[in-house]
Amino acid sequence: AQSVTQPDIHITVSEGASLELRCNYSYGATPYLFWYVQSPGQGLQLLLKYFSGDTLVQGIKGFEAEFKRSQSSFNLRKPSVHWSDAAEYFCAVGAGRLGNNDMRFGAGTRLTVKP
Amino acid sequence: DTGVSQNPRHKITKRGQNVTFRCDPISEHNRLYWYRQTLGQGPEFLTYFQNEAQLEKSRLLSDRFSAERPKGSFSTLEIQRTEQGDSAMYLCASSFFQHFTDTQYFGPGTRLTVL
Numbered sequence: 001a002q003s004v005t006q007p008d009i010h011i012t013v014s015e016g017a018s019l020e021l022r023c024n025y026s027y028g029a030t031p032y033l034f035w036y037v038q039s040p041g042q043g044l045q046l047l048l049k050y051f052s053g054d055t056l057v058q059g060i061k062g063f064e065a066e067f068k069r070s071q072s073s074f075n076l077r078k079p080s081v082h083w084s085d086a087a088e089y090f091c092a093v094g095a096g097r098l099g100n101n102d103m104r105f106g107a108g109t110r111l112t113v114k115p
Numbered sequence: 116d117t118g119v120s121q122n123p124r125h126k127i128t129k130r131g132q133n134v135t136f137r138c139d140p141i142s143e144h145n146r147l148y149w150y151r152q153t154l155g156q157g158p159e160f161l162t163y164f165q166n167e168a169q170l171e172k173s174r175l176l177s178d179r180f181s182a183e184r185p186k187g188s189f190s191t192l193e194i195q196r197t198e199q200g201d202s203a204m205y206l207c208a209s210s211f212f213q214h215f216t217d218t219q220y221f222g223p224g225t226r227l228t229v230l
Contacts, residue, residue: 004157032216043119043206043221044158051216090157094216102171103148103219105157 002027002093006106013081014114021076021109023065023091032094033074035065038108039087047089050074061085086113117142119209119222127228128197135193136225140209146217147190149182150206152224158206164190165212197229 005024013019025031032051036044048059055067065076074091088110094103120139128134140147146165150158161180162172166187175181179197184190194201204224210217 034218036221041226043121043223044208046218046220049218092157103158103160105159107155108157 001102002031002095002104004091004093004104004106006089006091006109008109009107010110010112012112012114015083016080019076019078019081019085019111021089021091021111023074023076023106024072025074025091025093026072027093027095029095030069033065033067034092034094034103035059035063035074035076036090036092036105037061037087038090044090047076081111081113083113083115086111119207119220121205121207121222121225123225124223125226125228127230129230130197130199132197133193133195134197134227135191136205136207136227137189137191138207138209138222139189140207141220144209144211144220145187146210146212146219147184148208148210148219149190149192150208151176152204152206154203161192194227197227199229202227202229 003026034049035047038044047063048057050057050067058064063078088108090108091106122137148163149161152158162182164184179195182192204226206224208219208221210219
């Protein structure tokens with residue numbers, strides 16, 4: 001079965017600095033990949049997704065992610081972090097015989113933004 | 116904009132009681148998913164429906180857990196004889212499945228506390 005590893009449990013960056021959150025997946029075929037963000041006490045909001053095609057995908061709130069098959073990675077980036085980006089970020093890999101009916105999430109990376 | 120809604124948002128119950136949560140998906144979405152999220156972890160898939168058919172339920176945590184989607188619209192998740200270990204956030208997501216894939220949109224979740 002597929003799996004996701006987010007190596008960083010907690011990251012702190014200064015406001016205005018660049019950000020990269022790491023995600024590594026394990027799956028035998030071409031995966032469907034997602035990044036979600038979760039604010040305290042809230043559900044998950046979709047930031048971006050990769051299904052096929054261009055390996056650099058753009059998302060909402062100025063985020064982007066790059067799919068690298070050779071490294072089994074799908075890292076999330078943002079050139080300049082805002083205080084409102086402080087939240088929990090989850091990478092997920094979807095797979096299954098019928099669409100993403102077996103989605104696996106990483107344990108998440110908590111982002112703190114320093115003023 | 117009518118996203119996925121869940122009720123109640125919070126539920127406190129005593130051990131041994133039954134609880135039921137409701138999820139209303141985005142209209143026209145044909146798939147509905149249930150997840151459990153415990154503190155410090157990513158969501159864990161429980162079950163899903165396509166229209167009114169429950170296509171996967173082997174990942175429900177025990178036979179105390181059951182879910183229904185009787186008319187292919189809203190869904191309920193019931194936990195019988197609750198235990199303290201059931202305390203968690205229960206998330207619902209919906210999607211429109213076509214062309215062998217889908218993207219899940221999450222509701223705000225129901226936080227369950229079992230005393």
